[in-house]
Each structure stands twice: as structure tokens, then as C-alpha cells.
Amino acid sequence: MILENFEELNSGQKNMFAKTCLRLLQTGFLARDKRDNKDMYYFLISYKKYFDEYFSIMNYEINLDRENGAVQLVHQDNSNVLRLNKEETVILLILRILYHQHLSDTSINDNIIISINELHEYYDSLELKKKINKTDLVKILRMYKKYNIIEPIGDITKSNSKIIIFPTVLLAINTSVINDVYDLVSRIEPTQGSEDDEEVN
Template sequence: MWVEEYEKLSSSEKEEFRRLVNLLLSRTFIIRDIYDAKEGMMRVNPEYRFIERNFALFSEYLWYSGWALYKDSQYGVIALVNSYEYNRVRLDRNTTIILFILRLIFEEEREKVTLRKEVLTSTGQVIHKMLTLGLVKKKPSDRDITEALHQLAYYNIIQKLEGKWEEPDNKLLILPSILFVVTNEKISRIYETLGEEEDSNQELNGAEEQDVIRGEVEQ
């Protein structure tokens, strides 16, 4: 039973367990390799290691509440999924498009770099690809860009290394958790949906995009 394993923890470890359970419920993903701004380099996330060491305890505890915990050691991702498909986060159209573009960039760059699980990009590259693929007719506002990227960073899908969110030459790290949000099977489906909603937008004479489509991040 998870209670027996929990009682074996020290007082500080029990507090860390409680904190990380709440962090998982809030952020969905915990990533092993993260960028340390102070050190200016990638390092192993101690939160990931703590959960990894006590994975059975976390899994059993969360299972009683209807959550399934998954660990992918290859990509260094711990993910929490609701067994009843509740507690989903809905994304507006702009954020859905940016998420889709980030996934495409991740796939393209991953083919070039085999030693890293993360991919480096920039807001400028994301916007350029959005325009090139015809998913938007003009560059989104700085506010929309910032809100979308900030939300994706909150769920540990990307990490900002330097610059402001809206700056075209900033540095964004696309984390491997994006593979679990937008799977290979979902890529074509999302693209088709975005195209259909663009046609619908034209027919509705400029209806608000975020009222037309909802993307989903499963928790």
C-alpha cells in the first residue's frame, strides 16, 4: 500500500511528495532535462529524479483518485493523464496553431540532431512557419503570442531561454513533452481541422477564431 511507502519517507521528503503531487496535477508534465539560467546549461531536474525514485508511490497514490502516471525514460518525461478524460485544458485557435507549429519544428529539427531530446527555436521561426503554411493571414499580436507561449510554458511544453516571448530572435526550447501532447496521429488531424476552421471563418465573415476551434491538452 502507498501509505506504508509514504511513512518510510522523511519529513522533508513527505513535504516534497505533497508538493510534487500538486505540481503534477497543475502542470501535467515533469521534464528530466531542463535549462538552468544561472548556470547557462542543461541540468537534470531534481523534481523528476524524486518522482522517478518514488514512482510506485506516486503512481499508486494518484491511481486512487483516477489518475495514471507515465514515465518515458528515453525522452525524460513524466506525464499525468486522467483515467476518465476529465480535467482537460482547452486552447484557443491561436494557441492551437502555435502548438501545432512547434510540433512540426520539433520533428524537423529532431531529424538533424540525434543526441538531444530538446529542440531550439524562436518566436520568429514559429511565426514565419505559421504564415508560410497559410494558417494565419497576418502576424498575431504580441499579446496573443505572449499569452499562447506562456500557457504552453506553464504546462512544460516549452521553456524560454532568453528574450521576451514576443521577440522574434529570442530562444525557445521545445521540450519532448510535446510528443505526448501532439502525437504523430494527431498531426494530420489537427492540420485538417485548422484548414476546415479557416474555411468556416471566411464563410462567417471574420468570426472570432477562438470561438471556432478548441484544441485540447490532455491531463
């Protein structure tokens, strides 16, 4: 077993292993291009067999998207699925759509960057009866920052501020077909006061 060789790691490597495991358990995602994720991302790649064996004991598996620089920790019986309310779900779907829309205009080495105002405008274009207010939007964006889906640039409370959307959004929504995402958005009923929860991996 690989973990039998764990003692061969030096103290710095052991600390990084523990730090990376904890971050994955807390957030479920690592983004290569997120400043405080980069070292953990590359460490995980270098010692992935250690992580695979460690997490398999707890019935977790690691999804690694090397091309886009994203990692997802998934429990095999979906016990770590995050329950989202309707507004949180809509924002996540919009982030996925805007990521796709900006991808063709962005260099392969550049991050996808949008304005918070652009996000708000897309939400309004859906013509849902219940509009999202600034306070709720900021709260949702802070949550997705915690889960390594986005990174605000500047003051997140200002509509002209920018946010980076990381490729982890591709793993957060369980489909690789963008038309499926558009379909999910189109099926959101414009009824006020619905608090149905959605599941997101």
C-alpha cells in the same frame, strides 16, 4: 499498500513527494531537462510506485516516457483535458512539427531549440486569414511555459529570442505519428473569427 510505508520516508523526501504531486496537478507535465523539473522528475522515477498508488485514488495515471524524459498526468475520464482556442491549438501543433523537424539535426543529449521568429514564420505560412499578433503569441508561449512544454531563452517578447521545446510536447498531442500532426494542421480552416475550442490532453 505502498503508501502504508510513506512514514519511512524522511522529511525531505516527503516534501519532495508533496511538491512533485502539486506540480503535476498544476501543470500536467514534467520535463526532465527543464531546470525546475529535474529533481522532481528523478524523484518520481525513484518512487513511482508511491505516485501511482497515490494518484490512482483520484483516478489519475502517470504516463512516463523515460526515453525522452517526459511525464504526463492523465485523468482516466479525461476531466483534466485543457480546452484550447484555435490560436493556442495551432501554436501547439507548430511546436510539435518544429520539434520533429529539428530532431534529426540535434544531438541525443541536446535540447530542441527554435527561434520565436521561426515559430511566427511557420504560422504565417499557413495563410490563415486571422494573423496572430505579438501580444497573443507571447501570452500563448507563457501558457505553454507554465505547462512545461517550452522554456524561453531570453526576452520572450523579442522575435529573435530562442525557446526550448521539451519532449512533453510529444505527450501533449495524442499521436506519435508526425503525419497525423501535419494532417491536423492542414485541416484548420483559414476562416477569420472562428473560436472553436480544441481538446488537448
